[in-house]
Amino acid sequence: MAQSAAFALAENLAAAGLAVDGCYQCRKCSNGCPLVFAMDLPPDRVIRLALLGREDELLACRTIWVCSSCETCTTRCPNGIDIAGVMDWLKEQAVARGAAVPEPEVRDFHCAFLGAVKLMGGRLSEPLVLALYALKGGRWLAKLRRSAAAGELATALELLKRRRLPLSPPRRLAGAGEVAGILRRW
Amino acid sequence: MKLTYYPGCSLEGTASDYAAGIAGVAGLLGLTLAELPDWNCCGASAAHSLDAEAARALPIRNLRLAQRIGLDVVAPCALCFNRLKAGAKDLEAKGERLSFRVWDLLDLLTQPVFLKRMAARLVTPLTGLQAVCYYGCLVNRPPKITDAPTPENPGNMEKLLQTLGATPLEWSFKTDCCGAGLAVARPDLIDRLVRRLYDRARRAGAECIVVSCQMCQANLDLPQARISRQAGQKYELPVLYFTELIALALGHPEVPRWLARHLVDPRPVLAAKGLLEIPAPQASG
Numbered sequence: 001m002a003q004s005a006a007f008a009l010a011e012n013l014a015a016a017g018l019a020v021d022g023c024y025q026c027r028k029c030s031n032g033c034p035l036v037f038a039m040d041l042p043p044d045r046v047i048r049l050a051l052l053g054r055e056d057e058l059l060a061c062r063t064i065w066v067c068s069s070c071e072t073c074t075t076r077c078p079n080g081i082d083i084a085g086v087m088d089w090l091k092e093q094a095v096a097r098g099a100a101v102p103e104p105e106v107r108d109f110h111c112a113f114l115g116a117v118k119l120m121g122g123r124l125s126e127p128l129v130l131a132l133y134a135l136k137g138g139r140w141l142a143k144l145r146r147s148a149a150a151g152e153l154a155t156a157l158e159l160l161k162r163r164r165l166p167l168s169p170p171r172r173l174a175g176a177g178e179v180a181g182i183l184r185r186w
Numbered sequence: 187m188k189l190t191y192y193p194g195c196s197l198e199g200t201a202s203d204y205a206a207g208i209a210g211v212a213g214l215l216g217l218t219l220a221e222l223p224d225w226n227c228c229g230a231s232a233a234h235s236l237d238a239e240a241a242r243a244l245p246i247r248n249l250r251l252a253q254r255i256g257l258d259v260v261a262p263c264a265l266c267f268n269r270l271k272a273g274a275k276d277l278e279a280k281g282e283r284l285s286f287r288v289w290d291l292l293d294l295l296t297q298p299v300f301l302k303r304m305a306a307r308l309v310t311p312l313t314g315l316q317a318v319c320y321y322g323c324l325v326n327r328p329p330k331i332t333d334a335p336t337p338e339n340p341g342n343m344e345k346l347l348q349t350l351g352a353t354p355l356e357w358s359f360k361t362d363c364c365g366a367g368l369a370v371a372r373p374d375l376i377d378r379l380v381r382r383l384y385d386r387a388r389r390a391g392a393e394c395i396v397v398s399c400q401m402c403q404a405n406l407d408l409p410q411a412r413i414s415r416q417a418g419q420k421y422e423l424p425v426l427y428f429t430e431l432i433a434l435a436l437g438h439p440e441v442p443r444w445l446a447r448h449l450v451d452p453r454p455v456l457a458a459k460g461l462l463e464i465p466a467p468q469a470s471g
């Protein structure tokens with residue numbers, strides 16, 4: 001069983017167009033990664049653990065959430081491995097399976113974004129995404145501390161003065177229903 | 187020349203200054219930008235992080251709308267451009283052929299036809315303006331999506347600045363990530379990435395940073411006061427859109443009004459070069 005589970009992860013990734021078996025551990029991905037300082041597993045480890053089938057560790061790691069999707073690793077991998085794509089796949093699985101996420105703020109922001117687009121009928125309202133993000137999952141204190149709330153407010157005021165805070169919601173699309181269907185999970 | 191225009195959500199919101207500049211430049215260059223009717227959000231990082239299916243379907247809805255019109259599509263945001271290109275590649279992989287091309291606005295405006303028009307209509311050459319070009323991540327990476335010919339060392343923005351008479355400086359950070367997608371949830375991380383960009387830009391001798399994306403602009407412009415406080419030293423590097431420099435060099439009268447909407451005011455640097463007149467400050471300090 002351990003054996004088949006070990007292959008299952010790499011096979012599932014390959015089925016999603018994210019084959020990892022070409023990795024020869026050169027670490028070019030990790031050497032160019034701008035966020036490796038904030039990760040618990042460098043990107044090359046993520047690929048290695050994926051090959052070894054260590055799914056639980058990967059779904060629980062911090063790396064996939066602090067990855068900024070800058071695509072440097074994917075661009076540089078000599079074996080054409082889409083490392084950034086693997087990070088995305090793992091994030092989606094972690095949320096779908098309800099794994100404990102070590103960076104709930106990052107997850108909440110993404111959820112708030114998709115929720116806001118659906119609510120507004122197809123386009124994003126920037127103030128709404130911030131409001132939904134603040135409300136999601138509580139943890140007010142952690143969020144306030146992280147986002148240095150006073151500074152954020154000051155920035156918002158500066159934007160308001162410069163007529164850059166949209167005061168009306170985006171136009172609701174004729175295709176709002178279609179977009180809501182695409183975003184039905186959020 | 188007429189193209190279908192996909193502005194993206196933030197150009198209707200916090201980046202309305204960028205939108206105004208784009209409209210101004212299009213007018214100067216004889217480019218008609220016809221907004222894609224009923225366009226929807228591309229899904230951005232949120233969709234590709236949490237919902238691969240939505241990340242494909244959202245841009246594809248836009249591409250299908252554009253297909254009915256048939257004109258090439260241009261997007262001024264790196265992330266929108268990247269998502270639209272990813273959607274187009276997805277359709278191609280399924281054997282569907284699109285009859286139009288998806289452009290990133292910088293790539294479009296640095297095509298020889300437009301550079302020639304700019305050179306011919308130069309009113310205020312940007313002589314003496316020392317700038318670093320900052321491309322960010324997603325107009326170039328990954329090249330299998332963007333079709334960028336030189337993703338590690340693009341040069342079209344430098345070529346543009348030269349055409350406008352400015353001095354683009356060499357630096358090794360033009361495609362380094364600024365972490366914009368983490369700006370809300372992990373500002374501590376972006377502070378570190380962005381501060382390094384300020385330091386490197388300054389070390390290269392830059393008086394300003396030029397960008398082609400509203401997310402890069404916001405992420406480099408908005409946190410300067412915060413980062414200055416943390417670093418114990420003042421950073422005051424204006425972050426200009428390439429469109430603002432085109433408009434300035436071609437004598438568009440509205441430029442000072444667009445610049446006034448940035449947080450770090452670019453007008454003093456430009457005025458010191460004699461490129462711009464600003465009204466005298468009301469109170470002296």
Ligand code: SF4
Nearest residue numbers: 023024026027029077
């Ligand atoms: S760059 Fe590619 S081959 Fe090298 S370690 Fe990273 S994933 Fe493996």
Ligand code: SF4
Nearest residue numbers: 033067068070071073
């Ligand atoms: S996409 Fe993520 S893992 Fe890859 S280099 Fe960028 S931050 Fe690092």
